[in-house]
Amino acid sequence: MIALGILVGGLLYLGQYEDGLVEAELDALKTQGEIFAGAIGQGAVGTGADGSQTLLPEVSRQLLRRLTEPTRTRARLYDNNGTLVADSRFLKGHGGSVEVEDLPPPEKSGGVMGLFENGYETLVTWLPARGDPPPYMERANQTAFDYPEVTKALSGETGRKVRLTSDKAKVLIAAIPVQRFKQVMGALMLTTGGAEIELAVRDVRFGILKVFAVALAVTVLLSFYLAGTIARPVRRLAEAADQMRGGQQGRAAIPDFTRRRDEIGDLSVALRDMTDALWRRMEEIENFAADVAHEIKNPLTSLRSAVETAARVTDPDQQRRLMSIIQQDVMRMDRLISDISDASRLDAELARAELAPVDMGKLLDTLVQIEGAKAKDGEPGLTSDTFDPGACVINGIEGRLVQVIQNLVGNALSFSPPGGIVHLSATRQNGEILITIDDNGPGIPPENLDSIFERFYTQRPVAEAFGTHSGLGLSISRQIIEAHGGNIVATNRYEDGDERGAIIGARFEVRLPAA
Secondary structure, three states: OHHHHHHHHHHHHOHHHHHHHHHHHHHHHHHHHHHHHHHHHHHOEEEOOOOOEEEOHHHHHHHHHHHHOOOOOEEEEEEOOOEEEEEOOEEEEOOEEEEOOOOOOOOOOOHHHHHHHHHHHHHHHHOOOOOOOOEOOOOOOOEHHHOHHHHHHHOOOOEEEEEEOOOOOEEEEEEEEEEEOOEEEEEEEEEEEOHHHHHHHHHHHHHHHHHHHHHHHHHHHHHHHHHHHHHHHHHHHHHHHHHHHHOOOOOOOOOOOHHHOOHHHHHHHHHHHHHHHHHHHHHHHHHHHHHHHHHHHHHHHHHHHHHHHHHHOOOHHHHHHHHHHHHHHHHHHHHHHHHHHHHHOHHHHHHHOOOEEEEHHHHHHHHHHHHHHHOOOOOOEEEEOOOOOOOOEEEEOHHHHHHHHHHHHHHHHHHOOOOOEEEEEEEEEOOEEEEEEEOOOOOOOHHHOOHHHOOOOOOOOOOOOOOOOOOOHHHHHHHHHHHOOOEEEEEEEEHHHOOOOOEEEEEEEEEEEEO
């Protein structure tokens, strides 16, 4: 509204427009005066006995009356001595003269129009002043020398001027010399008010104000519309976000503006998704903390019992067995805390790390060679397909991908019987790299195919010592693969490929987007 008001205020000034109207009116007044002066010079000049020429007062008055009758111009004729000879405002009548006066302007209308006009008058007074013209005054016995313009006309030049009356009304003056045969016989002064100019400027300003009123109404209505469609929804989203930040009233409901199909709708979807993700994250952290406390409590309980028992036992064999238990519990806690630390900082590390091309075929081939060098007689073996260089490249974090493959291979080897084979393969399928790890173990119970990826899953081979694994390996592996935009699943291998047949091992499939 302020910007609109400044613009309209500048338009209402209309200084150059008003000056143009005044100049045009003075030109018209000058032209009219030249016609009147020419008529008087030809028809109202008498020649005396000595050959001198003078203005004839009576003829001049009658001629001046007829000339000015169709106009609203006041004409005054002065002789070359400066004496007032005729005035169109005073008409000779029976028994004296009649003075003509303009009627006062009608009273302002009431109601809405009256308020509008009063507002207009007040607004006009606020416009910057442009410098007032000199004052206009009439003496009781006026002469030509009361008006500089008439004095100039008596010298043979045309004079023009705009003056102001005591009530700030404009008076336009044009003084023209009355000549006969190049001899100045007197001066004719024409005056007219500036009412028509003021009316023209007023009409233009009224037009501007009408446009301003319409524009103002549109602006206000548009402001309310924008407040309802933009500001208010954004404020509601901000309040919901603030409530969620405070967390004093539980889970804050984010307003749903998806039906808007605009930027605010997109913001609503983003905030709702962010809120759901944060709450899921908080629930996962709470569950993780509870699981960690439970898993740490078990070795601590065993450790405390062993320590308390060792303090009371004197048999050296029993003390050795208790010390062995204590040592296993300490190693278990150390392994558990290391895996918990790795899992807790994994998200931040994956978010900060930069991806680089990783050749999964080369990585698997290297891993097979390392595990083959470490393998002992009678232990399960590791084999792989022949990989084409550069055929299975992905963008990822090599160290974390190695961790995943080592974890899966280690699990497969631990479940495979002596002399068993763990086979690795990698192929490119529809823009993805498929990595499979097959073993000859007992397989996975069908009801646990998905739960094995949960934290602290504890189903291990019977021959394996308790506490050798923390139960976080597969959970961390799935977290790493999903951070790379892939997925990991576990299935069972069946005899002859028929699910109704006997289970001959487990298979882990890892899918990652190809580079």
